[in-house]
Amino acid sequence: MNMIEALDEAAEITLEDKASVEAAAQSYNRLSDSQKSLIGKEQKDKLEAALNALAAASAAGTSTGSGxxxxxxxxxxxxxxxxxxxxxxxxxxxxxxxxxxxxxxxxxxxxxxxxxxxxxxxxxxxxxxxxxxxxxxxxxxxxxxxxxxxxxxxxxxxxxxxxxxxxxxxxxxxEVDISAQTGQEPGSVFSPVKTSIDDRVAANYNRLKTALEKLDQANIELEKATGAGLTETELAAKQKAVTEAEEEKNKIQAAYDRDVAARKYLEANMIAAFEEPxxxxxxxxxxxxxxxxxxxxxxxxxxxxxxxxxxxxxxxxxxxxxxxxxxxxxxxxxxxxxxxxxxxxxxxxxxxxxxxxxxxxxxxxxxxxxxxxxxxxxxxxxxxxxxxxxxxxxxxxxxxxxxxxxxxxxxxxxxxxxxxxxxxxxxxxxxxxxxxxxxxxxxxxxxxxxxxxxxxxxxxxxxxxxxxxxxxxxxxxxxx
Incomplete structure (x- = not known):
């Protein structure tokens, strides 16, 4: 208790007080729990403040780094x-x-x-x-x-x-122009984020558009062929073309929908992040x-x-x-x-x-x-x-x-x-x-x-x- 009382106030602690502050701390740490309970809160706070002040003085005055x-x-x-x-x-x-x-x-x-x-x-x-x-x-x-x-x-x-x-x-x-991702006129749709999948979304939109046109054409060909006196083999070939076109369209649609959903998720999270800083x-x-x-x-x-x-x-x-x-x-x-x-x-x-x-x-x-x-x-x-x-x-x-x-x-x-x-x-x-x-x-x-x-x-x-x-x-x- 006397050692703590003898310490300067925290605002006055310098590196010259290092020995006395550390000695008081070491003496306190050697006490039993029952002995520590006899030290008043005011003195404990003073010792803690002195230790913090000494650490600050050490940080400001001497550095040990890189050996x-x-x-x-x-x-x-x-x-x-x-x-x-x-x-x-x-x-x-x-x-x-x-x-x-x-x-x-x-x-x-x-x-x-x-x-x-x-x-x-x-x-x-x-x-x-x-x-x-x-x-x-x-x-x-x-x-x-x-x-x-x-x-x-x-x-x-x-x-x-x-x-x-x-x-x-x-x-x-x-802002990023994402009109190509939905087939809009250039400069009509913008997003505040650029994503790593933007080019792929736009490419898949064009592929999907082409696949839909191919499917429509296959259906038209099948409709023309129905009742035109074609053999079963010829009709089956027309039907197969429709099935294949539809499968291709569905495959591209799934990839496009997945990426569009991922982009919307990223954009929503980014917009939320805008409100943090x-x-x-x-x-x-x-x-x-x-x-x-x-x-x-x-x-x-x-x-x-x-x-x-x-x-x-x-x-x-x-x-x-x-x-x-x-x-x-x-x-x-x-x-x-x-x-x-x-x-x-x-x-x-x-x-x-x-x-x-x-x-x-x-x-x-x-x-x-x-x-x-x-x-x-x-x-x-x-x-x-x-x-x-x-x-x-x-x-x-x-x-x-x-x-x-x-x-x-x-x-x-x-x-x-x-x-x-x-x-x-x-x-x-x-x-x-x-x-x-x-x-x-x-x-x-x-x-x-x-x-x-x-x-x-x-x-x-x-x-x-x-x-x-x-x-x-x-x-x-x-x-x-």
Missing amino acids: STVDTSEISDNNSLAPLNLPAPLHTSFISSSAAQQNNPHMQLRTIDDKPALRSDQAGLIRTLASNKNSEIVVDGVTLNNSTEAGNATEIGFATPFSAISKLFSGGSS AYFKKDKNGLVFDKQFDGVYIIQFIDGTRITLHDPAAAGWTYQTFAHYIDPKNGITHGYQSIGDETAVSAMPTSGTATYTGITTAYLVEKDKADRQLTADVKAVADFAKKGLRFETSNAQFHTLNNGVRESEAASGYNMKGSASWSANSNSFTGKVATADNQMTGQLLGKFYGAQAAEIGGTYGLQNADNSKQLIGGYGAKRP
Whole structure:
């Protein structure tokens, strides 16, 4: 009790208090249950607060990652790398990497043994992100995929038999002309989603139309032949032609109906997904929160899995972005993954410093409460000689939707500070991070992307002392 009383208040705890805080905790843990019952609640709360504050101070000041320990408390951008001055990406741009997805930083919030668990040691959901050039969808000024004469355009494509994709932002969503799927005039029927089976549906509609014409013609021939004095063999041949035409029509009809039903299911689930993200929707005055957050690509799979990719062009990123996903069949409540064109290890700077600025989105998950969407601004300072990085967020905000209208509120307690480090033969960094109120601590993961370490991206997962609350998110940032 005396050791706890002698501790500073949580707001004053620093790394210099490490020995006294840990000694008090160790002494308390050695007590029997009956002895612990003699310690008052106020003192227990003070000890817990001191431990949380120490964890936060450790996260902000020292990082152990990739086999090395780095003191990041003195890191500053005092030897800046030469500015890259990259042009702002077009609003139609998307990263084109297809080789650096699987091993990028990711974090999952799963249910394990009926309890929530943050895991970064499982395979990320996105294994590849294929790009096919020169495919264009433009409706109402929204471009999902761009087309260029130079042949350097990109299209997002997923290798799955049943999936749908749409680009969504504060002004609406992409639209796809699906008139060919029902034989309508071009430009008369639109859908907010493009699916992996659209071409097949349209092709089967044309095949079905041809099969119906063939069946009608076979019936006409049979009707003409009846009573025309043909032999039984000749009549049987006419009847067989009708039967075969009808069987072919039924076969194509079944395939067409199956795909149309699957498409309607995907579209309905996608439209429902449109109502989930709140942070880029307009408020009561018709204003967006921050244009850096204004855009996502949503990919809906027929098994319920859903990926929400942050639009890199909205954030001004050239080489990377991050994705949120859910995977119900594998018990993943929330997952975040960083994707992009990673900096080659051999091209990593070995000296100099840089400041990266960007954004993050996250979910706060609390027991018996609805999940809450969180956004914040990101700042990270890297020292390439020390191989260490300071990480912090500011302007944390919660966002909810009220009848489709965004409502935002400050959440300063969920601003974060952390640090990370990397080894000489790596382009990935690992470390610790804590919330400003010292109530949540956890793991910070990241990677350098692009030429000359132009950008960073990563994930994080934090929890409170009794694991009744978790914070999981992804982030991206770039240097000048």
